[in-house]
Amino acid sequence: MWSFLALAVPVLLGSLQAVTAVPTISAVGSKFFYENGTQYYLKGIAYQLTPHDPLVDTAQCKRDIARMSELGANAIRVYHVDASADHKGCMSAFADAGIYLFVDLDTFNTQIEQTDPHWNQTQFDRFKEVLDEFQKFDNTAGVFVGNEVLTTADGSQAAPYVLAAARDIKAYRDEKGYRQIPVGYSAADIADLRPMLQNYLACAGNHSDRLDFYSLNAYEWCGQSSYEQSGYNILQKNATDYPIPIFFSETGCNTPAPRTFHDQSAIFGKKMSGTWSGSIVYEWIEETNDYGLISYGPSVKAAAATNSIIEDGFTRKGTPTPVSPDFGNLKAQWATLHPTGVHLSDYRKVASGITNIKCPASTSGGWAVDPNSPLPTLGQTLSKEAATTMGTSSTDGKATAAGSGASATATKKSSASALTITGTTATERLLAVSMLLSGVVGAVAFWL
Structure with a gap:
């Protein structure tokens, strides 16, 4: 063996x-x-x-x-x-x-x-x-x-x-x-x-x-x-x-x-x-x-x-x-x-000496993004009404971003639908590897 x-x-x-x-x-x-x-x-x-x-x-x-x-x-x-x-x-x-x-x-x-x-x-x-x-x-x-x-x-x-x-x-x-x-x-x-x-x-x-x-x-x-x-x-x-x-x-x-x-x-x-x-x-x-x-x-x-x-x-x-x-x-x-x-x-x-590039300012009739506004959250959409209106919650519970500036200054989604990134911790990954190796050894032993 x-x-x-x-x-x-x-x-x-x-x-x-x-x-x-x-x-x-x-x-x-x-x-x-x-x-x-x-x-x-x-x-x-x-x-x-x-x-x-x-x-x-x-x-x-x-x-x-x-x-x-x-x-x-x-x-x-x-x-x-x-x-x-x-x-x-x-x-x-x-x-x-x-x-x-x-x-x-x-x-x-x-x-x-x-x-x-x-x-x-x-x-x-x-x-x-x-x-x-x-x-x-x-x-x-x-x-x-x-x-x-x-x-x-x-x-x-x-x-x-x-x-x-x-x-x-x-x-x-x-x-x-x-x-x-x-x-x-x-x-x-x-x-x-x-x-x-x-x-x-x-x-x-x-x-x-x-x-x-x-x-x-x-x-x-x-x-x-x-x-x-x-x-x-x-x-x-x-x-x-x-x-x-x-x-x-x-x-x-x-x-x-x-x-x-x-x-x-x-x-x-x-x-x-x-x-x-x-x-x-x-x-x-x-x-x-x-x-x-x-x-x-x-x-x-x-x-x-x-x-x-x-x-x-x-x-x-x-x-x-x-x-x-x-x-x-x-x-x-x-x-x-x-x-x-x-x-x-x-x-x-x-x-290490590279400096950040300057964010472009929004201009009337041109680049229409406010550099100071937060990015959209998961599930956020662009408001098609009132191009200059701040975002509000829509009827389906999703947030709605601001219009012409695409500034995404919308109200945050409820905690129930907030972005949750799934993944495994280092401990969980180590445990999974350990279990996998144990399974391999067990399978070999059974085969023998």
């Missing part, structure tokens, strides 16, 4: 240690770092191969990973996943290739809406399920609480709800004892909201009330443009001295064709690499919008799309074939761009 245990225990421990085979990514000050202290820059691809979850077909992931590695990618962004599915195969394959995941927590039914901003228990529960699943993997580098929630100049009323979601997910992460996976937001590039939104989401004095990173979906650099002509110089100006990591969560203008990706030389070059942490190029698969880097075959008419690997008229499985010349153009750009950044040991000496 003891000889069997001598063999079984190392195997068990080895399977547990396999989870930590890849170095994790952390956000320190305004930068990302590997565990060894090397600065991490994203060279990423938007990878929504299938509408509901691209991370469940291990064989397909491995085929795609081979091409991504050829490009020089070290990150993917996935917009929608099924939290109940098995992701071990794909996530392990990406980890083996040194590719990290940035994943959106929302689903098709739980995203925060600009036109009807709210943050409720149903949304929170779904967000938690995605975090619960992907915190298991050390190559999960970050999570998004929203993608392009604010899309118009008058959409600032939704900003506090984005921040409320980040606050609650961070609190849940910490209460559960999960690794400090950075929590961020992916913003639409709306000139009228720059840099107010960017600054609002990072200006809170309390770390728990601000994002861990901010990212931008920007398609300003098109064709034979330049740093100044594209407006990247303005993006850089707005991001200088930003207190948290900032990167491009989508980029790669495709008009005029072909895509040359000359913006990458600016993002990873001397002008921007001291501030920006890289970029995610949109997107992996060729679809109707002509942004794809690879395809799995020609488009198929909807009427003929009876095969399960065909969705929306495009084959989504098989051998990835590079789209020429776009694939080669991106490969050539990334091959020459290798910023070293700063080592964490050196950066810590100056990171």
Whole structure:
């Protein structure tokens, strides 16, 4: 019996240690770092191969990973996943290739809406399920609480709800004892909201009330443009001295064709690499919008799309074939761009001196968020009546936030419906582990 245990225990421990085979990514000050202290820059691809979850077909992931590695990618962004599915195969394959995941927590039914901003228990529960699943993997580098929630100049009323979601997910992460996976937001590039939104989401004095990173979906650099002509110089100006990591969560203008990706030389070059942490190029698969880097075959008419690997008229499985010349153009750009950044040991000496960015003041007809107002509580909604009225309790017991300023200065919910973050204490976790190990030993003894 003891000889069997001598063999079984190392195997068990080895399977547990396999989870930590890849170095994790952390956000320190305004930068990302590997565990060894090397600065991490994203060279990423938007990878929504299938509408509901691209991370469940291990064989397909491995085929795609081979091409991504050829490009020089070290990150993917996935917009929608099924939290109940098995992701071990794909996530392990990406980890083996040194590719990290940035994943959106929302689903098709739980995203925060600009036109009807709210943050409720149903949304929170779904967000938690995605975090619960992907915190298991050390190559999960970050999570998004929203993608392009604010899309118009008058959409600032939704900003506090984005921040409320980040606050609650961070609190849940910490209460559960999960690794400090950075929590961020992916913003639409709306000139009228720059840099107010960017600054609002990072200006809170309390770390728990601000994002861990901010990212931008920007398609300003098109064709034979330049740093100044594209407006990247303005993006850089707005991001200088930003207190948290900032990167491009989508980029790669495709008009005029072909895509040359000359913006990458600016993002990873001397002008921007001291501030920006890289970029995610949109997107992996060729679809109707002509942004794809690879395809799995020609488009198929909807009427003929009876095969399960065909969705929306495009084959989504098989051998990835590079789209020429776009694939080669991106490969050539990334091959020459290798910023070293700063080592964490050196950066810590100056990171403590980073000052909080100033919160943007609300303006009439412009940015309409009062920086002094508290964030919405769970279940709080935006009042659609009396835009300047302070929030009051609604008939269903939910609190109602103030209007035009989206200031969320509503009456607090009753204690019966207040936010309660469930989790386990250290003692409870230790007890659970002890019981699990006892059960394993008992099962082995019974088997023998």
